[in-house]
Amino acid sequence: MSRTVIYRARRIVTMNPGNPFATHVAVREGRILGAGSLEQLAGWGAHDLDERFADKVLLPGFVEGHSHAFEGGVWQFPYLGYFDRAGPDGTISRGLRNIEEVVARLREVEKAMPRDGSTLLAWGFDPIYFGGRRMDLSDLDKVSTDRPVVVIHSNFHVLNANTPVFRKAGIDRSTNVHGVVKDATGEPTGELQEMTAKFMAYKAAGVQLASLLSDNEAVWRFARVAQLAGVTTATDLHNELPQSTVDGYLEASAREDFPIRLLPAFAAGLVPLAEVPDRLAGLVKRNNEKLRFGLVKIVTDGSIQGLSARMRWPGYYDGTPNGVWNVGPDEIDRTLLAYHRAGFQVHVHTNGDEASEVALNAIEKALAAAPRWDHRHTLQHCQMADASQFRRMKALGACVNLFANHLYYWGDVHYEKTLGPERAERMDACATALATGVPFAIHCDAPVTPIGPLFTAWCAVNRLTASGRTLGEAEKIGVADALRAITLGAAWTLKLDDEIGSIETGKRADFAVLDDDPLTVDPTRLKDVGVWGTVLGGRVFEAPRRA
Amino acid sequence: MPEPGATPIPFTVIGGFLGAGKTTLLNRLLVAPHGRRFAVLVNDFGSVDIDGRLIVAHGGDTIALANGCLCCSIGDSLATTLLDLLERPDRFDHVVVEASGVADPGRIADIGGIEPRLSRDGVIVVVDAADVRARAADRYVGDTVLRQIAAADLLVLNKRDLVEDAEATTLKTWLEGIAGAVAVVEARHADVPLAALFGLPPGADLHPAAPACEPAFRTWTFATPHPLSREGLVAVLDALPSPVLRAKGFVRFADSPGRRALLQRVGRRSRLDDEGAWGLGRLVSEIVVIGTPDMPSDADLAARFETAARPVVDAAVLSATLDRTR
Ligand SMILES: [Zn+2]
Ligand SMILES: [Zn+2]
Numbered sequence: 001m002s003r004t005v006i007y008r009a010r011r012i013v014t015m016n017p018g019n020p021f022a023t024h025v026a027v028r029e030g031r032i033l034g035a036g037s038l039e040q041l042a043g044w045g046a047h048d049l050d051e052r053f054a055d056k057v058l059l060p061g062f063v064e065g066h067s068h069a070f071e072g073g074v075w076q077f078p079y080l081g082y083f084d085r086a087g088p089d090g091t092i093s094r095g096l097r098n099i100e101e102v103v104a105r106l107r108e109v110e111k112a113m114p115r116d117g118s119t120l121l122a123w124g125f126d127p128i129y130f131g132g133r134r135m136d137l138s139d140l141d142k143v144s145t146d147r148p149v150v151v152i153h154s155n156f157h158v159l160n161a162n163t164p165v166f167r168k169a170g171i172d173r174s175t176n177v178h179g180v181v182k183d184a185t186g187e188p189t190g191e192l193q194e195m196t197a198k199f200m201a202y203k204a205a206g207v208q209l210a211s212l213l214s215d216n217e218a219v220w221r222f223a224r225v226a227q228l229a230g231v232t233t234a235t236d237l238h239n240e241l242p243q244s245t246v247d248g249y250l251e252a253s254a255r256e257d258f259p260i261r262l263l264p265a266f267a268a269g270l271v272p273l274a275e276v277p278d279r280l281a282g283l284v285k286r287n288n289e290k291l292r293f294g295l296v297k298i299v300t301d302g303s304i305q306g307l308s309a310r311m312r313w314p315g316y317y318d319g320t321p322n323g324v325w326n327v328g329p330d331e332i333d334r335t336l337l338a339y340h341r342a343g344f345q346v347h348v349h350t351n352g353d354e355a356s357e358v359a360l361n362a363i364e365k366a367l368a369a370a371p372r373w374d375h376r377h378t379l380q381h382c383q384m385a386d387a388s389q390f391r392r393m394k395a396l397g398a399c400v401n402l403f404a405n406h407l408y409y410w411g412d413v414h415y416e417k418t419l420g421p422e423r424a425e426r427m428d429a430c431a432t433a434l435a436t437g438v439p440f441a442i443h444c445d446a447p448v449t450p451i452g453p454l455f456t457a458w459c460a461v462n463r464l465t466a467s468g469r470t471l472g473e474a475e476k477i478g479v480a481d482a483l484r485a486i487t488l489g490a491a492w493t494l495k496l497d498d499e500i501g502s503i504e505t506g507k508r509a510d511f512a513v514l515d516d517d518p519l520t521v522d523p524t525r526l527k528d529v530g531v532w533g534t535v536l537g538g539r540v541f542e543a544p545r546r547a
Numbered sequence: 548m549p550e551p552g553a554t555p556i557p558f559t560v561i562g563g564f565l566g567a568g569k570t571t572l573l574n575r576l577l578v579a580p581h582g583r584r585f586a587v588l589v590n591d592f593g594s595v596d597i598d599g600r601l602i603v604a605h606g607g608d609t610i611a612l613a614n615g616c617l618c619c620s621i622g623d624s625l626a627t628t629l630l631d632l633l634e635r636p637d638r639f640d641h642v643v644v645e646a647s648g649v650a651d652p653g654r655i656a657d658i659g660g661i662e663p664r665l666s667r668d669g670v671i672v673v674v675d676a677a678d679v680r681a682r683a684a685d686r687y688v689g690d691t692v693l694r695q696i697a698a699a700d701l702l703v704l705n706k707r708d709l710v711e712d713a714e715a716t717t718l719k720t721w722l723e724g725i726a727g728a729v730a731v732v733e734a735r736h737a738d739v740p741l742a743a744l745f746g747l748p749p750g751a752d753l754h755p756a757a758p759a760c761e762p763a764f765r766t767w768t769f770a771t772p773h774p775l776s777r778e779g780l781v782a783v784l785d786a787l788p789s790p791v792l793r794a795k796g797f798v799r800f801a802d803s804p805g806r807r808a809l810l811q812r813v814g815r816r817s818r819l820d821d822e823g824a825w826g827l828g829r830l831v832s833e834i835v836v837i838g839t840p841d842m843p844s845d846a847d848l849a850a851r852f853e854t855a856a857r858p859v860v861d862a863a864v865l866s867a868t869l870d871r872t873r
Contacts, residue, residue: 170663177660178653195654196661199626203662240622310687322690325649329687330565358687 004028004047005538006038011517012058015488015502025058027509030289030537034505052540056532057517059483060502061232061510062453063490065401066347066380066443069236069262072222073215074123074447078109081124081154085450086228088221090544099127099135106143106151119148119204123447126154128413129466135160136183137190150204152197154448157306159197160190165204216248219262223252227259228543229452230512230531233491233500236264237347237380238297246283253291259534259541261510263494265295265347268335269327277342289508289537295494296339296346297380299326301355304383304418305410309352311384317420322354329358333365336377340366345495346377347401353384360392367396378493381445383427384419390429390436399493402428404442404459405449411465425472430460430485434477441490442482454518457482458527479523511535555666558659559643559745559813562652562695563673564682568705569645571737572673576643577601577616579741583640584615586632590647592620625655633664641668641745649691653698666820669813671744672699672726673737676718677709696725700814701744701792707733723789730789730814732839740764743792743837746813764792767845769834769852774801779855780810784817786851790842796834799825810834832856 005027012022014035026033026041033044041047072088079085079093080102086092096102102125110120120143127134140149140162149162166172166188173186179196181189192200219236226234239245241264252258266280283293301323302308307316308323315322327335332348336359339346348359356379363377378399379385383406385393393400406414407428415424426432433440442456460482463471477485491501500508515530533542563569573587578598597610597618604611608628610618617639621628625644632642642665646652652670659667672695675682683692696702702722707715719731732739743764777800784794794812798819807822836848843851 168663169661171661175660177657179657180661192661195626196657198624199629199658200661202624202626202630324651325688325691327647328565328649328691331648354687 002029004033004044005050006041006047007050007053007058007535008038009053009058010055012503013483013517013519014504015060015484016504019504022503025503025509025511027535027538030509030539032503032505032507032509035503053513053532057514058503058535059230059512059514059518060487060507061500061534061536062230062486062512063441063494063496063501064226064229064231064234064443064446064451064453064486065378065441065490065493066237066403067222067226067234067446067451068238069219069222069264071225071447071451072218072220075221075225076218078105078122079124080105080122080151082126082129083450085124086225088224088228090228098130099133099139102135102151103139103142106140106149110143110147110149113147117147119150120144121150121152121201121204123152123156124154125151125160128410134189134191137161137163137166137188140190148204150201152201155303155306156448157197157303157308158191158193159201161192161200161204162190165200166190169200169203216252219248219252220258223258223260223262225446226451227534227536227541228531229450229454230514230534231260231451231453232510232512232534232536233261233263233494233496234451235295235494236262237295238267238299238349239264240267241283241293246286249291250286250288253288256539258290259536261290261292261500261536263292263295263496265297266293268296268298268339268346269331273335273338277339277344280339280344281342292496294344296344297349298332298335298346298359299349300332300359301325301350301352304351304406305413307418309384310354310358311352312354312357316418317423318417320418323352325355329361332358333362336362337366337369340372340375340377341370343372345375347380348377349380351381351383351403353386353389356382356385356389360389360396360398363396363398364392373397376439376493376495380443384423385429385432386426387429387432387436390432390438393438394436399439399441400433401441401443401490401493402430402433402460403445404428404430404456405444407459407463407471408466409449411463411471412467412469415465415469415471426475427472428460429472429475430477430481431475434481439489439492440485441493442485443490452527453486453512454529454531455527457486457518458523460485461523461526479519479526482526483518509535509538553664555664556639557641557668557746557811558656558662558665559641559668559671560646560652560656561643561671561673562646562650562655562698563648563703564675564679564688564692564695565648566678567648567673567675568703568734568737569673572671572703572705572739573643573645575737575739576741576745577612577618578614580614581741581745582614584617584638585745586617586619586639586642588619588621588625588628588632588642588644590621590645592618626658629658629662633662643745649688651691651694651698653694656698666811667818668746668811669700669816670698671701671703672696673703673705674722676704676706676715678706680718680721693725696722699726699729700816702726702729702731703737703739703744704731704733705737706735708735728789728815730792730839732792740792740839743839746793746795746811746837763840765838765840765842767836767838767842767848769796769832769836769849771832771852771856772830773832773856774799774804775832775855776800776857777802779857780852781817783851783855784810784812787812787815787836788843789815790840791836791838792842793837794834796832797822797828798832798834799830 022035181191488501
């Protein structure tokens with residue numbers, strides 16, 4: 001019989017209502033024998049007592065229900081965001097508070113690069129916090145006048161470049177193209193948007209960008225960033241899953257020291273429907289303890305802050321025309337039905353409330369055509385849903401994963417420009433989900449916002465925007481409910497609640513090891529609770545000490 | 548990378564709602580023996596149905612055809628697929644992208660404006676005569692359909708056989724109300740004058756099966772040794788009615804008589820690019836105009852273009868002409 005270890009902790013918050021708190025947890029074969037007192041657990045027989053967590057608080061390992069392994073890809077480029085952000089090695093990249101600081105950071109990076117004219121690519125830039133000042137060509141020309149410099153914004157839909165990039169592309173005042181932003185005098189400012197931005201980003205970085213962002217190293221970096229935040233299970237919620245990625249994931253997940261369970265969601269709609277259920281079924285056969293294929297993702301609309309979300313009447317608060325469909329309603333119906341029939345669980349990206357409505361229609365039609373219990377199709381983001389849509393979710397057996405981090409990062413923009421006060425105050429309506437009984441999780445959508453479930457929980461509890469405005473008192477939830485959303489709640493939306501999400505007999509020994517007790521700290525400090533590391537399947541992963 | 552100064556490749560985007568007939572049109576283009584190498588980027592191969600006898604290689608996300616054409620599936624990103632294509636050693640004469648059923652083809656065509664190896668040739672939007680009005684009134688996709696129509700340089704009113712003449716007339720008026728004075732080509736089974744839509748050499752045999760129903764279109768050529776007035780030509784082009792589908796040619800302007808300008812017009816959108824010195828070519832402006840049978844008569848067209856070509860005698864023109872003869 002394999003060795004039994006009993007960990008002692010300051011407190012264990014189990015998320016098991018029948019046995020909510022404990023001081024000890026016994027682990028054998030990577031799974032939990034039980035949680036309780038030492039005397040209760042000693043009955044399991046011979047054991048080693050491990051005291052290293054004696055002053056720590058254990059929670060079920062956090063489950064990030066909506067993130068992208070792409071987070072690991074972007075970290076090989078310099079981060080230029082407004083907020084501090086932890087990289088894969090635990091080092092904090094300091095937030096840059098104005099354009100001058102951004103330029104200074106880029107100059108530093110540029111100096112260290114080989115003098116071969118290669119492109120300097122950076123990410124995470126977000127000018128919305130700079131009081132209306134946008135970045136222009138002259139800013140980035142201060143970084144270099146011969147090396148191409150490309151700065152991708154935090155939304156991944158807009159970029160800035162310097163003069164060498166524009167010159168090489170032949171973009172000037174005579175270029176009459178929608179995505180090329182121009183100033184009052186008709187000169188390009190250096191900003192490119194949407195399709196032109198995307199095209200130029202790939203061009204500047206070389207066509208290898210896509211593979212660079214999803215190479216084997218990227219998934220390791222992603223796993224490490226997640227682990228630092230106390231995450232033991234994370235989704236890679238939209239992946240075409242080419243063979244190279246599948247191989248990389250299989251290889252990584254087979255390694256003992258790979259620190260998370262990874263759930264890639266297959267990007268539906270890129271492959272003819274007739275072929276996919278088989279292909280996905282083939283992948284599912286290769287699942288192991290740390291890698292689970294089987295999720296499916298459909299992306300219906302764009303984003304609210306990108307003004308591309310599909311909204312119901314009356315649309316955008318500032319009068320911007322309605323957003324764009326990524327795939328049309330008919331195709332959403334067909335795709336969802338195909339995977340539904342084949343027995344898969346579908347995660348549907350819906351930012352705007354019209355997109356949510358279409359997704360609910362699709363689920364309703366699929367159920368009428370092929371009744372199926374416990375499908376748990378999940379609306380992802382679902383930021384604008386009103387109470388009636390939550391009631392529909394409940395009636396249809398759907399789950400929801402709400403984008404709580406949005407409240408902080410874009411809440412002010414939503415209040416002032418995109419949604420207006422009433423809808424901004426009810427966005428990411430955790431309290432309504434709870435009251436309606438819709439199983440729910442909350443998420444970060446890394447790399448769109450940093451991965452950090454305690455921060456995400458803090459958002460759901462406090463609903464504070466970056467400027468300090470409280471966005472919707474009525475939709476706040478309590479700390480315990482928020483903690484459930486980042487553990488058992490998320491596990492439910494991934495159909496893994498039988499395996500992870502709580503600390504109880506039979507489940508996997510996945511823990512978040514915290515410096516403090518999130519249930520006793522001031523709720524406004526929830527995001528500041530330190531993460532010592534994690535335990536995954538009984539293996540201890542200490543986070544590197546932060547700089 | 549092409550050698551510097553290589554002529555940009557014409558870049559066409561085909562838009563239109565699901566079921567309008569984009570794929571049928573693309574299939575026709577891919578298999579027509581037009582003697583040009585098209586690269587066609589489609590959303591998925593499931594919908595293209597290329598004659599198996601024409602396929603010489605089928606590898607992953609590309610299908611190579613015996614006529615030199617290539618069909619690629621867009622995969623996760625149009626940008627990467629397109630860049631990949633431009634890096635390939637084989638040169639194509641024309642790149643065509645099939646926009647998804649809900650995409651705004653105008654936004655995709657923007658790539659032609661920022662990629663020097665491509666030149667935006669036009670946005671062709673295919674609509675289903677029997678169903679476009681209903682789609683445009685749909686609660687969820689109505690605005691998407693209207694945006695597509697508004698983005699068109701040229702509209703294909705497909706499945707024309709499914710509606711009466713009177714209805715077709717009403718439809719065309721309605722379409723013009725959204726898209727402006729855009730060329731509208733009527734078609735059955737997406738059987739369109741490919742040469743006119745894609746600027747192929749007139750007279751090319753475009754029908755592999757050679758049915759007797761070659762869609763009719765007319766061609767007219769304007770040639771003059773006199774340098775043209777730039778404003779005059781722009782005015783003539785702006786005033787061309789919608790049955791004129793394309794115009795292409797080399798122009799010698801009075802304001803820069805030593806230089807050759809390339810005129811390209813698709814639907815209602817014209818562009819003039821400076822192509823450098825005339826070199827040793829004949830100093831003749833030559834413009835080919837292609838349109839439906841409804842386009843103005845040859846005499847009418849001649850009268851229009853003549854207004855831009857009143858003989859100009861000016862010192863700059865004279866010295867540029869003399870320079871070449873030394
Ligand atoms: Zn999403
Ligand atoms: Zn996402």
